[in-house]
Amino acid sequence: MSIAVPAASARVAAGAETAARSNVAFDGVSVAYRGAVVLKPLTLEVAAGEILAMIGPSGSGKTTALRAVAGFVRPAGGRIFVGGTDVTNLPPYERGLAMVVQNYALFPHMRVSENVAFGLNARGAAKDLIAERVEECLRIVGMPQYARRLPRELSGGQQQRVAIARALAVRPRVLLLDEPLSALDAQIRRAMVEEIAKLHSDLPDLTILYVTHDQSEALTLADRIAILKDGELCAIGRTADLYHRPPNRFAAEFLGRANLLPAVVEGEAAESGFVRVRVGEAKLVVAGRDHPAGAERLLCVRPQNLTLAGDAERSNRISAVVRDIHWQGELTHLVAEVGDAVVRVVATRLPNPPKRRDRLEVFFAPTDANLIAEDAIV
Amino acid sequence: MSEAAAVAPRAARLNLGAWWVAPPLTILALLFLYPLALIARAALADDSGALNFAAALDVLNSRAFLNALLNTAEIALASTAGCLALGLTLALTLAFAPFPGAGFVARVIDTFIALPTFLVTLAFTFLYGSAGILNGVVTSGLGLEHPPIDFLYSAWGVILAEVTVYTPFVLRPLLAAFSLVDRSEIEVASLLGARPLRIVRQIILPAALPAAIAGGSLCLLLTVNEFGIVLFIGAKGVITLPLMIYSKAIQESDYQAACVIAIVNIALSLGLFGLYRYAARRLRG
Numbered sequence: 001m002s003i004a005v006p007a008a009s010a011r012v013a014a015g016a017e018t019a020a021r022s023n024v025a026f027d028g029v030s031v032a033y034r035g036a037v038v039l040k041p042l043t044l045e046v047a048a049g050e051i052l053a054m055i056g057p058s059g060s061g062k063t064t065a066l067r068a069v070a071g072f073v074r075p076a077g078g079r080i081f082v083g084g085t086d087v088t089n090l091p092p093y094e095r096g097l098a099m100v101v102q103n104y105a106l107f108p109h110m111r112v113s114e115n116v117a118f119g120l121n122a123r124g125a126a127k128d129l130i131a132e133r134v135e136e137c138l139r140i141v142g143m144p145q146y147a148r149r150l151p152r153e154l155s156g157g158q159q160q161r162v163a164i165a166r167a168l169a170v171r172p173r174v175l176l177l178d179e180p181l182s183a184l185d186a187q188i189r190r191a192m193v194e195e196i197a198k199l200h201s202d203l204p205d206l207t208i209l210y211v212t213h214d215q216s217e218a219l220t221l222a223d224r225i226a227i228l229k230d231g232e233l234c235a236i237g238r239t240a241d242l243y244h245r246p247p248n249r250f251a252a253e254f255l256g257r258a259n260l261l262p263a264v265v266e267g268e269a270a271e272s273g274f275v276r277v278r279v280g281e282a283k284l285v286v287a288g289r290d291h292p293a294g295a296e297r298l299l300c301v302r303p304q305n306l307t308l309a310g311d312a313e314r315s316n317r318i319s320a321v322v323r324d325i326h327w328q329g330e331l332t333h334l335v336a337e338v339g340d341a342v343v344r345v346v347a348t349r350l351p352n353p354p355k356r357r358d359r360l361e362v363f364f365a366p367t368d369a370n371l372i373a374e375d376a377i378v
Numbered sequence: 379m380s381e382a383a384a385v386a387p388r389a390a391r392l393n394l395g396a397w398w399v400a401p402p403l404t405i406l407a408l409l410f411l412y413p414l415a416l417i418a419r420a421a422l423a424d425d426s427g428a429l430n431f432a433a434a435l436d437v438l439n440s441r442a443f444l445n446a447l448l449n450t451a452e453i454a455l456a457s458t459a460g461c462l463a464l465g466l467t468l469a470l471t472l473a474f475a476p477f478p479g480a481g482f483v484a485r486v487i488d489t490f491i492a493l494p495t496f497l498v499t500l501a502f503t504f505l506y507g508s509a510g511i512l513n514g515v516v517t518s519g520l521g522l523e524h525p526p527i528d529f530l531y532s533a534w535g536v537i538l539a540e541v542t543v544y545t546p547f548v549l550r551p552l553l554a555a556f557s558l559v560d561r562s563e564i565e566v567a568s569l570l571g572a573r574p575l576r577i578v579r580q581i582i583l584p585a586a587l588p589a590a591i592a593g594g595s596l597c598l599l600l601t602v603n604e605f606g607i608v609l610f611i612g613a614k615g616v617i618t619l620p621l622m623i624y625s626k627a628i629q630e631s632d633y634q635a636a637c638v639i640a641i642v643n644i645a646l647s648l649g650l651f652g653l654y655r656y657a658a659r660r661l662r663g
Contacts, residue, residue, distance in 0.1 A: 072565050092568040099569050105562040109584045118580075119570030163566075170570055 022048040022083055022173045022207040024069060029078035031064050039064045040232045041078060046174075046224075048083075051200055051208040053222035053239075055215060055254070061231035066176055066211045071095055083173055093122070098167035099176040102183050104159040106151040112138070112162050113147040119170035137165040140199070157188040164199070174207045181217060193220050215255050219243065227251050245370050252300045252372060259306070259343040261318075263299040263371065265291045274366055280339040284316040286369040297371040303333070303346040305368035308354075314363035318343075322358045336360055414644070421637035437638040442622065447642070450618040453536055453608075454601040460541035461597045462590060465548030469586075470578065472549075473556035474564075484553065491546045499539050499610040506530045506538075531613045539607045544600055548593035555589035556582065588660040595654035602646055619643045 024046040031039040039061040046052040054062040067073045069080055071092035079088045087095050098119065106115050113134050120130045138144045141161035151159055160180060167175055177196075181189045197220060200206060212218055218225050219239060226236040227250065235242060235251035246252035252260060263277040263284075275288045279299055291297060310317060320336035320343060332353060334345040345362060354360055424430040437443055468487065472480050490498070504510050506527060513525035520526075529535055559582055567577050583590075605620040617625070619639055627636035 070569055093571050093573055097569055099566055101562045101566060103562060105560060105566045107563060107581060118567065122571040122576055
């Protein structure tokens with residue numbers, strides 16, 4: 001079963017007119033509870049049809065930002081715009097949005113079809129339209145045969161599909177997803193991520209604000225990712241850019257658990273766009289611009305970009321001592337010491353794995369690493 | 379250990395367990411069932427001790443009894459409806475529109491459960507009685523000769539007092555039920571376009587229905603049997619079943635009539651108690 005949008009049904013959740021008015025803008029939005037600031041002034045824009053994932057640890061303010069868009073919390077400062085309209089003081093029922101939450105929040109006494117029809121009834125839609133829309137939305141999420149069931153008669157994954165259908169039925173300007181897959185087990189979660197990705201490719205005009213603490217969901221689904229920490233925007237960028245070139249230590253560690261090694265810049269390399277750095281005794285060349293000689297930086301390289309076999313491309317070499325080996329079936333994780341620092345190496349094939357305390361030569365390509373300033377912000 | 383050896387002590391324990399039922403049953407029989415049997419005997423037996431329904435039928439067919447039954451039902455139903463309306467309003471406010479001091483207000487309302495019913499009635503006479511504060515203010519304010527507010531010594535006075543006393547019995551289960559309503563359901567409904575009234579009607583009330591039924595049944599049970607408020611207010615012409623039992627037994631010394639009415643009152647109470655237990659079971663799921 002998969003979430004599939006029949007061509008004729010695409011209009012259910014999106015339309016040309018929707019796209020024009022479905023961007024979201026935070027303009028210095030801050031939220032405080034009883035004097036304690038939980039979201040510091042946040043300014044960012046989500047383009048129409050874009051999926052923006054907001055990620056961060058617990059207490060980072062990501063859910064608060066989403067709830068401010070929904071109208072469940074009143075900002076202490078700043079304005080929120082949806083489709084260019086200031087919705088800061090509008091009640092939730094006048095914002096034209098829909099939301100899917102972690103625990104599904106299906107109405108337990110209503111059947112699946114009644115749940116999906118709820119928003120349309122609330123908005124005074126005609127009976128014919130409601131019947132048509134309910135049928136189409138249940139078809140979109142692959143649940144038409146469950147229309148007469150009660151929520152308690154469905155599995156977690158099925159309930160989440162119904163919650164998505166219920167949200168899509170009202171043709172929201174923006175779909176808010178608040179950790180929608182957190183309550184599902186890993187296997188169903190992976191399947192649902194793929195289905196949401198397919199849903200959005202079939203409904204490209206639908207703007208989605210996706211809050212999660214699961215970076216793999218964000219990497220799979222999002223066009224852009226915003227990383228929040230301690231109620232503050234810590235990094236934002238296109239997903240691949242943010243992953244490959246994190247702007248600061250927190251972004252590098254939170255998104256993909258990058259290896260960070262203290263490095264000193266020695267100067268520009270012969271090839272433009274690269275710099276020479278020193279990590280301990282190792283002299284390396286990595287991608288980077290505008291790093292003055294003598295500057296202290298963090299060398300950021302992903303575990304999967306480190307290999308135990310050197311070649312012409314992977315010309316950078318670091319000596320390390322194996323501290324631990326974790327075999328995980330498809331992958332082997334090596335934890336090794338480089339001076340006082342620790343690096344992780346993820347290998348897919350390792351016919352002759354090293355042993356603890358073995359000395360290793362670890363290689364990586366200059367383009368697979370970048371430099372970040374220790375105290376850099378967004 | 380052999381199977382026989384394992385089974386033998388268990389059988390002994392079971393036998394002992396069966397004997398432990400005897401003392402509470404005996405106490406129950408002495409304190410509750412025996413007096414009930416005496417009432418039934420007094421209601422349905424003549425002087426010779428033979429079963430005789432004639433006297434009971436006379437009482438049940440009398441105008442006074444039917445009036446009392448009607449009064450009891452009317453007052454109990456009106457009071458219960460009032461308790462449900464007030465309890466629901468208060469519970470919705472306290473649970474979903476919290477204000478500073480909401481918890482304190484809820485506890486103050488709860489204390490009404492602990493107060494003797496006649497005390498509330500006494501307070502009402504000071505507030506709404508012909509010489510009460512309200513009439514005093516209105517009379518002096520408007521320069522009237524006679525107190526204009528005159529509802530306390532009627533069925534309405536009884537109903538108002540009962541609503542005041544018994545509303546906490548509805549409020550408490552409703553607050554418990556509301557605390558279990560998933561707030562995200564309300565938020566999602568709101569974002570889907572539902573205004574507050576629709577959310578109350580379609581999301582909150584269905585979730586709280588068993589609690590409302592349980593609280594309402596309890597109110598009905600208590601108001602059917604209410605004696606102190608009716609007696610204390612002394613409303614003219616407002617005779618309920620408990621008051622009639624009192625009147626027949628104490629004032630007229632007609633114990634047989636009092637017992638016949640008591641049997642009806644007990645049957646009514648047990649029926650309502652059954653309804654309450656059923657609703658409470660539904661509430662627990």
